[in-house]
Amino acid sequence: MSLTESAAVDVARSASIASRQLATLSNDARNQALSALHQALDKNRATILAANAKDVEMATRAAADGTLSHSILKRLDLSRPGKYDDMLQGILSVRDLNDPVGNVTLRKLLDEGLTLERVSCPIGVLLIIFEARPEVIANIAALAIKSGNAAILKGGKESMESFVAIANVVSEAIASSQVPVPSIQLVRTRDVVSSLLAQDSLIDLVIPRGSNELVRFVKDNTKIPVLGHADGLCSAYVHSDAKIDIAVKVIVDSKTDYPAACNSLETLLVHESLLDSTLPVVAQALLDKGVSLRCDSASMDALMKALPADKRNNLSAATGADYETEFLDLVLAVKTVSRAEDAIAHINAHSSGHTDIIITESREAANCFMSSIDSAGVFWNASSRFADGMRYGFGTEVGISTNKIHSRGPVGLEGLTIYKYLIRGEGHGAADYHEGEAGRKYLHKSLPIDK
Amino acid sequence: MSLTESAAVDVARSASIASRQLATLSNDARNQALSALHQALDKNRATILAANAKDVEMATRAAADGTLSHSILKRLDLSRPGKYDDMLQGILSVRDLNDPVGNVTLRKLLDEGLTLERVSCPIGVLLIIFEARPEVIANIAALAIKSGNAAILKGGKESMESFVAIANVVSEAIASSQVPVPSIQLVRTRDVVSSLLAQDSLIDLVIPRGSNELVRFVKDNTKIPVLGHADGLCSAYVHSDAKIDIAVKVIVDSKTDYPAACNSLETLLVHESLLDSTLPVVAQALLDKGVSLRCDSASMDALMKALPADKRNNLSAATGADYETEFLDLVLAVKTVSRAEDAIAHINAHSSGHTDIIITESREAANCFMSSIDSAGVFWNASSRFADGMRYGFGTEVGISTNKIHSRGPVGLEGLTIYKYLIRGEGHGAADYHEGEAGRKYLHKSLPIDK
Missing domain, CATH: 3.40.309.10 (Aldehyde Dehydrogenase; Chain A, domain 2)
Known part of the structure; x- marks a missing residue:
């Protein structure tokens, strides 16, 4: 296993372990982490903007040389009027959305004392690969925490300075909350993308945010389900x-x-x-x-x-x-x-x-x-x-999916959840329900779903 | 392109085209096809059982030689008491389930005269790969038609005679209904599996029904989403x-x-x-x-x-x-x-x-x-x-999924559907809602969902 591979496994495994603890936190605990994140990004505005200015300076030179497009340069700049405040406000907006976790969507009495529930839960570990936009880090961190998912983020090299500065603030903010720190991991190593895309037993969903080429590259190079669209024809x-x-x-x-x-x-x-x-x-x-x-x-x-x-x-x-x-x-x-x-x-x-x-x-x-x-x-x-x-009217958007399963069209927080089936019994065994005269019969009675 | 590859593309493309027509049929039209299927399989019982007897004879010899397991032999035999009748009854049970297609799960008034609906629809084209059990053909054909999906079925070589006999009856029955004949295709060519698994632009979901080895082989050899589980630990x-x-x-x-x-x-x-x-x-x-x-x-x-x-x-x-x-x-x-x-x-x-x-x-x-x-x-x-x-209490089961997206646990008809977003307007354009004084505001008002 190469160093890059073993680094990818370490990142994915710690995210996977953190995701299980994150999945048990209440909406309040997750919201508190988002408030802390908002506060920390607000407090460290000057540091982050200074780091971002370095990225912009480098990119401005690259754009002048013609090695970088002007649209990437524009997307990179966090100091444009309103952009930083929009990023901050976005965290609060996500915080104030309805909790997507723990919603009961089916409840049945299978037999006396034996109930079945289908309840929404986080998917697990998300891998988000994005290009220039540094504000995506805050946006995705907020969406992941709100939906109880761990997230591994990998940004483009153009936003490296901003990325490191924001990463430090995010980690510090999360450390002050109940959310386990490895829940949000910002990967700085270059060339780690292919190794991360190979972790299909630890990473549950990949979300590429960027050009059609990026999405197509990701779709072609992983067995992990990909949420997104390469084309919009x-x-x-x-x-x-x-x-x-x-x-x-x-x-x-x-x-x-x-x-x-x-x-x-x-x-x-x-x-x-x-x-x-x-x-x-x-x-x-x-x-x-x-x-x-x-x-x-x-x-x-x-x-x-x-x-x-x-x-x-x-x-x-x-x-x-x-x-x-x-x-x-x-x-x-x-x-x-x-x-x-x-x-x-x-x-x-x-x-x-x-x-x-x-x-x-x-x-x-x-x-x-x-x-x-x-x-x-x-x-x-x-x-x-x-x-x-x-x-x-979904409040936020993770992306627009052209997949034919799971989530289709604009994907909100709901698209970052799946469900599990919970059964609560009193020592029930299935053998008692086998066919024949003595066999018990299932009731399969729908029960009300109270919020 | 090899002959096998071009055959796989032909099968997948005709299934894809048929799936679009199938998606427009009413529940009544789909149910009529299921009734016709039930009737045809009942009428042709003797022919099908005769074909099945040939498979069983071959398999009995193979089991005696030790080249086939006794459990496969047992699963192959359609003449065991109650088995054929169970297969027939299964078609009627699926027919009588609630229509999984066309269910509105979200309805919003975006603005006066502009409504958004999320409505369940078929996924498209299913590829079902199964081993010995010949009754799976009837079961899967019924599930596919009921959920408005086209299905390509590939069975194991042990059940070839039964497969051909049932395939003929299924095609004839469907031809008498509004369901397009290529909606259910039974692939007899050997070695076509790999070519079918490569049709990820035309096939939307693979469902392997059989041993852990089969499921693992399918998961490892396709980019198409796979519904199922390799292990149950x-x-x-x-x-x-x-x-x-x-x-x-x-x-x-x-x-x-x-x-x-x-x-x-x-x-x-x-x-x-x-x-x-x-x-x-x-x-x-x-x-x-x-x-x-x-x-x-x-x-x-x-x-x-x-x-x-x-x-x-x-x-x-x-x-x-x-x-x-x-x-x-x-x-x-x-x-x-x-x-x-x-x-x-x-x-x-x-x-x-x-x-x-x-x-x-x-x-x-x-x-x-x-x-x-x-x-x-x-x-x-x-x-x-x-x-x-x-x-x-799901009435039927397509399989049990250990995936982390789309469907998890026992999967019923609902797992064979996805949704699309429908907007009905009166000539609305998005530019009218841009920010600023003159910009219209979205209402985002939830509307009742009447069945």
Whole structure:
């Protein structure tokens, strides 16, 4: 076993052991740790910002050299107005959410004196791998403690100084609480990621926070379940009976509100009957916002006919790859379909299962679309940009999952829990219930679930 | 791409496409398919039993040669009294369960005219790999159709004739219903398993039904989530204040009711204060039932002292490996602990996360044990043998999961579903809700969930 491997095992094992103790703490005890964390980060603001300034200085030079993107530089900077306070406030917001642990979701009397309960509990050990944003440390530490999970955090090298400073404050704050210190571990060693991703017997869930490349790397290199999404290829289908104003409003918002977001629109499917009516109006509105359209031949012909010459510059012929691309930019692929079924088939074949929308006045067409489309979010006459934990009212968001099991769509604290079955008996044995005349019968009587 | 690989892709892709259509069918339509399946299997009983007789004949010869175990031979035989009728009745039982699809679990008014719903839906495509039992085909086909999932089934070579006969009947029955025929596909090609396990973009969940070796092979050879458990290493801890009669009853039942089951007891942890009192009584009861005890030195010394000479034959010294072994036989490892914490640490380090129990009169000790033990089932004064979907009252059981996400413990139909988020709007865009004076505010008002 290499040093890196044995370090990874040590980290994961101590987190696993800590997670069991953390799982027994009351909501009050976990909340007290969050209050301590908030207080410590507030008190050590100057130290942390000084460390962060060093990271920003290094990154500014790297950005000037062209070896680092300006968006990473921007994400790195904790001194931007409001950012530090938002981080602090985020801890209190998480603290004040309902306790996700210990909720009884099933209670049954199996027989006299023999009760079954299903109760929510922490998953165990989370591994969070993130890129530049240093405030993620506080955010994830808060989510993990609130949900009773241990967390191992590994940040990017650009935020190393901030990371070390925050790590020290977090450890000190936790040490003053009932939460075991190894519950939150900040891994500074480089090259430890692969070794951590191999600890599938000790780590229960990986949450990558960063670029598509990071998520894809993590998914491809671990047997641990991964919560997240590599791609957000969202599509909209405009049905034959769509109202023009609704189509314009929803599509322009989906595409232009924040083009770099995973819930932005990337493909527009339009019913052929709308090529000369609704499509030109929608296209005009998009072009006015600076969107480039990559069109199939039918939509291209229609738009070349309908649009004035000076608007045709941002039209180009779509290639097959355009319908597989998450542009994350003011670019939209357009395709003509002759039936709703074709739109559904296209989306199920090309979408990333994130969020897809239909614009129609027909409840029947909407219901068919909503049950046929196999995505985390399926919206009717509403922008794909609503796919977001805060907008859904979850209070916080761990990430957006395109998995088909456990958690799907925006994941809140609930997604960091699982359940266990508890049975309380008075010395009951199963042999007494075997079939036959003398066998006792199970009652299987539902009992009220009092909070 | 090899022929096997391309066959696997074809099977998985057609199942995936069928799953989308299946997901739109009503409960009535799915139930009609189940009725048709029941009827067809009833009508073709003679043909299927004739095919099964060929499998049994082959297997009988193999068992005589010693190349096949007698337990597989026994599991293969559909003509044993009641077995075929149980299989038929099982289909009707699944049909008559509550619809697991389309249940709304969250409904919110995000703003006027903008509602969010979380609704249960099928996972998509299941891959079920099973060994000898031919009745699993009918059982799994029923579960898949009821839950709106497509299923690809791959059986063991011992049941090939039965498999082909049942497959033909299943396909014919489904063809007479609204369920698309590729929803249930029975793969006969040998050596296709590895290729199917590689289809992680088309297959959503694998359910292995068979030996620990099968489950472990599947878990080690796929990126698709696996529902199941390789091991069932269940432990019991007898606390210092345990009542003797409860300890005897629960431990004897846990160990001897059906030793080959995954929910049988394999390790007994006993508080040191009980070595000369409760332990000898429990040990005597186990020895009377033919159980061999593998003891640590403290428990061995105590039992050698307390038990009459003729009872000491079935005692032997435990090795470290005994505490890691799922005996599946009348063998039990015994270990002395000096504190409840030591029992908890031992179980969390050695248990397979299936089911563990505590025998105590103290609610406090029980609660601490139940929140500290990280297993799918944690029982107080009740036999581990209750860990079972039928006993829990779930109506049916897909398997018992020791996963830490999605489904844990006995998994019923609910474990074959996930959810999607549906938003219904009237042309709402997210930009209208941006911060600032003019920004609209989200209502996030919970709405009643009417069934």
